[in-house]
Amino acid sequence: MTDIRKHAVEPTTTLHLRNAADELLYADDAEGNPDKSRPMRAVLYGPGSKPFKKAQAAASNRMMERLKKKGKDNVSAEEKAQEDAEFLVSCTKSLENVEFDQLTGDALSKAVYTTPEIGFIPEQINKHISDWANFTKASPTN
Template identity: 85%
Template sequence: MTDIRKHAVEPTSILHLRNSADELLYADDAEGNPDKTRPMEAEIYGPGSKQFKKAQAASSNRMVERLKKKGKDTQSAEEKALADAEFLAACTKSLRNVSFDQLVGEALFMAVYTTPEIGFIPEQINKHIGDWSNFTKASPTN
């Protein structure tokens, strides 16, 4: 018999962020050119992590509260964007080589995930986080 847990996924995964033209993003060097040694990355908690499950529960609880208060499930575009950003922020462990008005931690995550002009970033993260294979453990080398 084989213990099924040997197929468990990692709790986090690293996503190298891309721009709207699908090109890999790098932090700038001192001259303002892309520094290939400093990729812009998101470390994301995946569907097999406690943090992801907690974020899902919080998202569901917000929807239930909205239903109780308003009696309906409709959201404005702004409310939906904020709810999506809150979920992604809760699923983000770190953003590496990414800056936004000197913000850090959750404030940085929320700024990045709620700015419409860089909406391609949360779209990438949503896509990445929704694919269990992105969290597969690396095969041991022989």
């Protein structure tokens, strides 16, 4: 018999972020050039982790509260963007080599995930965390 838990996934994965042209992103060096030793990355909680499950439950609870209050699940585009960002913030352990107005932690993540001009970042994170294969023990760092 084989213990099924040997196939368990890792709780986190690291995603090397890409720009809108699908090029890998790096923090700038002192001269403003990409520093290949400083990749811009997101360390993310996956579907097999407690933080991810907690984030899913919170999103579900927000929807249920809206249904109770309004009797329907209508949200504005701004509300939807904020809710999506809250989910991603909860699924983000850290952002590495990413700067935004000297913010850190959850504030940094939320700023990145709610800025429309860099909407390709939350889009790629959503895609990455929805794929269980990205959290397998043999999964390469993307």
